[in-house]
Amino acid sequence: DGSNFQIIGGLRVVGKLVFPTSSKLTIETPFIFVEGIFQMQHPENVHIVLTGSDNVEFLPHIHNMEACGGDATNQIPCSVGSKPIVVAGGHLDIDGADLECPTWEPLQKVGSTPELPILSECMELITNGNAESSEDGRIQSAHIYN
Secondary structure (H helix, E strand, O other): OOOOEEOOOOOOEOOEEEEEEOOOOOEEEEEEOOOOEEEEEOOEEEEEEEEEEEEOOEOOOHHHHHHHHOOOOOOOOEEEOOOOOOOOOOEEEEEEEOOOOOOOOOOOOOOOOOOOEEEEHHHHHHOOOOOOOOOOOOOEEEEOOO
16 A cells, blocks of 8 residues: 555564565565565565665574574574675565566676676666667666666
């Protein structure tokens, strides 16, 4: 319904959190930790605003203690910087782009060409129009964040 949720202590998903296509809300939080399933189905009306500038400590759930180098008897926190989205032992599933738009690239190809391997039809979706394309329609330079 367009509600605004401020989660001051951060959002931690240990079970399952699903935002269906009909969701319409804004979440303001300093971090998101995913140790379960975080799923958004076509999240056109779901906005996540990461807040704050403090360094965040991630202390894994007891069933995921090895995520920061701990073991069954020793739970160790990790420093994860400010405004983190951490997926540790969990699954992040955000269905936000057209199926024709690539959303990942094999690491082997990264750095092998000065151009990002994203077709021009997908530029508006990814960069809000802040991109320059080469003659073959691939992005040459872009500003992902405004």
